[in-house]
Amino acid sequence: MTQWTATAVAVGSLAVALWCLVGVLRHRPVQPAQFAGMAVVELLVLAHVGYGVAYLLRGDRPASLVTFIGYLVAFAVILPLGAALAWLEPTRWGSVVAMSACLVDPVLVLRIHQVWSGVG
Amino acid sequence: MADRVGTGPGRVLVAVYGLFALSATARAGVQLGTKYGHAPLAYLLSALAGVIYIVATVALATSRRRLALGCISVELAGVLAVGTVSLLRPSLFPDASVWSGYGSGYGYVPLVLPVVGLWWLARGSRARSGPVPPADRGEA
Numbered sequence: 121m122t123q124w125t126a127t128a129v130a131v132g133s134l135a136v137a138l139w140c141l142v143g144v145l146r147h148r149p150v151q152p153a154q155f156a157g158m159a160v161v162e163l164l165v166l167a168h169v170g171y172g173v174a175y176l177l178r179g180d181r182p183a184s185l186v187t188f189i190g191y192l193v194a195f196a197v198i199l200p201l202g203a204a205l206a207w208l209e210p211t212r213w214g215s216v217v218a219m220s221a222c223l224v225d226p227v228l229v230l231r232i233h234q235v236w237s238g239v240g
Numbered sequence: 241m242a243d244r245v246g247t248g249p250g251r252v253l254v255a256v257y258g259l260f261a262l263s264a265t266a267r268a269g270v271q272l273g274t275k276y277g278h279a280p281l282a283y284l285l286s287a288l289a290g291v292i293y294i295v296a297t298v299a300l301a302t303s304r305r306r307l308a309l310g311c312i313s314v315e316l317a318g319v320l321a322v323g324t325v326s327l328l329r330p331s332l333f334p335d336a337s338v339w340s341g342y343g344s345g346y347g348y349v350p351l352v353l354p355v356v357g358l359w360w361l362a363r364g365s366r367a368r369s370g371p372v373p374p375a376d377r378g379e380a
Contacts, residue, residue, distance in 0.1 A: 186274060190266045202255065209251040217255045224259065 125168035126233065130226040132161040133199075137222035143215035150206045150218045158218065162199045165225065169196050172232065183238030191235055195228045245303040245364055253360055256353060257297040260346075264338045265290030271335070279335035285322055289338040289350070292318070296357070309361050316354035319343055323351070 136157040143150060172192050182188040202221020206214040246254050268287035276283060292315050299308035323342035326333045336345050343350030 184270075184274075186270050190270060194262060194266065198259075201258070205251060205255050205258075209247065211248060213249050213251050216249075216252045220252065220255055220259075 123168060123171045125164055125171060126229050128164045129161065129168055129229050132157075132164055133222045133225035136161055137219045140215045140219035140222060144212050144219060147212045149210040149212065149214045150203075154215075154218065155203060155207075158199055158203050158222070161222070161225065165195060165199060168229070168232075172236075175236075182236040184235055188232070188235045191228060191232050195225070195232060198224050198228065245299075245305055245308060245361065246301045250300060250360060250364075253357060254297060254301045256349070257293055257300060257357075260338075260350070260353065261290060261293035261297045264293055267338070279333060282333045282335050282337035282340065285318075285337040285339060289315070289318065300357075305361060305365070308357070312354045312357040312361070315350075316358065319350050319354065 136154065139154055139157060140150065143154065169192050172188070176185075176188075199221055202217055202224075206218040206221075208214075209217060244250070264286055268283055268290050271279075271283040272287060292311050296308060296311035296315065298304075299311055319339045319342060322337060322339035326337070326340040333340055338346065339350055342348060
């Protein structure tokens with residue numbers, strides 16, 4: 121699981137997290153452009169998940185199959201869930217939620233890589 | 241509004257509780273399903289933690305103050321008890337549970353989360369019983 125999508129998700133989600141932090145500091149809710157940014161990152165996430173599924177279909181097996189699939193599912197849903205919660209909370213706290221969801225993505229990229237290669 | 245436990249800063253709490261509900265339950269499910277015999281106590285405690293996180297998430301999101309208070313109290317007691325036992329009797333925990341070492345495997349978030357949760361609930365009920373003095377209303 122060393123794909124360009126891993127780097128793209130990590131960089132993209134950290135960038136959007138920083139963008140949301142600006143909103144937190146300025147007491148602003150998540151703006152439409154920021155939701156769009158989260159959508160772009162989610163597309164990269166889904167591309168990464170696609171690679172993972174393709175690996176599995178090709179017959180490659182991670183160190184722990186069930187854990188790997190669990191992480192892929194969590195990875196796919198975390199940003200949409202965070203965005204939905206931020207949508208329900210049109211205050212600065214929505215920006216905190218969006219930022220938190222974006223910060224979880226790089227961690228999940230790392231964990232998916234670790235689970236695939238059997239570290240931890 | 242005081243009765244709105246799950247809005248404003250509370251929404252962040254709902255998000256973090258939701259994240260822990262998801263991760264603790266999924267992890268415990270995998271461990272119980274694939275290697276139950278290896279560390280049954282740790283895995284069952286993780287599953288219990290997962291269920292408590294799920295109920296707490298729902299209680300916070302739907303502003304069920306009493307239920308949230310109960311869950312978060314049990315959670316705080318759990319992380320303190322399991323954390324202490326895991327340090328005193330490590331042989332009981334061949335594999336880590338969510339609450340082992342006071343949640344050190346999760347950056348101590350399991351220890352901090354119930355404290356923040358109780359503070360948030362206490363703050364809300366104080367606001368409900370009377371007007372909040374201006375000094376208390378400001379941003380932290």
